[in-house]
Amino acid sequence: MKLNKYQKKAIVSSIMADVPKVDKTKRRAAIQAEVVKLMSPAVRKVFNTIPSALRTQHVGDLCYDGYSWVTRDVIAGDVAEKDIKAICEPYKAEDETRYKAERSLAGVVEACSTLKQLKERLPEFTKYYPTEEAPTANLPALANVVADLSKLGWPKGAK
Numbered sequence: 001m002k003l004n005k006y007q008k009k010a011i012v013s014s015i016m017a018d019v020p021k022v023d024k025t026k027r028r029a030a031i032q033a034e035v036v037k038l039m040s041p042a043v044r045k046v047f048n049t050i051p052s053a054l055r056t057q058h059v060g061d062l063c064y065d066g067y068s069w070v071t072r073d074v075i076a077g078d079v080a081e082k083d084i085k086a087i088c089e090p091y092k093a094e095d096e097t098r099y100k101a102e103r104s105l106a107g108v109v110e111a112c113s114t115l116k117q118l119k120e121r122l123p124e125f126t127k128y129y130p131t132e133e134a135p136t137a138n139l140p141a142l143a144n145v146v147a148d149l150s151k152l153g154w155p156k157g158a159k
Contacts, residue, residue, distance in 0.1 A: 001115040007130050008109045011118075014128050016102055020153040027091055031059060032074045034087045043077040051075050057084045101148035108145055122146075 035057075036047060046053055057076035076084060112118040115129060124146045 001130070002113060003115060003118065003130070008106075008112075011125075011128050011130070012102065012106045012109050015105060015125055015149070015154070018155040019098070019101075019149055020156050022094065022098070028059070028074065031084075031087055031091070035074050035076060035079050035084060038079045038083055039077045047075060047077055057081060059084070059088055097148070098152055101145065101152060104148060105145045 036044060039047060043054065052075075054075050054077040056073040057079075058073050060072060074084065108121055109118065112121060119126070119129065122145070
């Protein structure tokens, strides 16, 4: 069975849907808590009483949940921009790992023109394959792709 672009995208989307999503609301709260720890005592006191009186710092896509911006700013007060960037680095690395795994998976899927090729290359994702009767399901993955997705928690709820 030949695979079209829609089927390939659907396969990748379905597999990625089984990789746990990052809770951007909790992420933003964690970033804010770390920033508050770095504030001087006087600024922390202002933060606890009138947080809107303090300087804010943009943290970019780290707080975008795919649907809406949770908020892209944290209240920085007197914390240096470089310190906030350092706090955000692990989160950026986490997002980059997820993006690379998805791109790697998409690359393998896009390289296959038939279902047979896909089954040979990615047998781990059999439940995502399209079938002749129901031609839009999803497909399997190569060793590094599977390992990358497993590190991210694929499939959800599995240990």
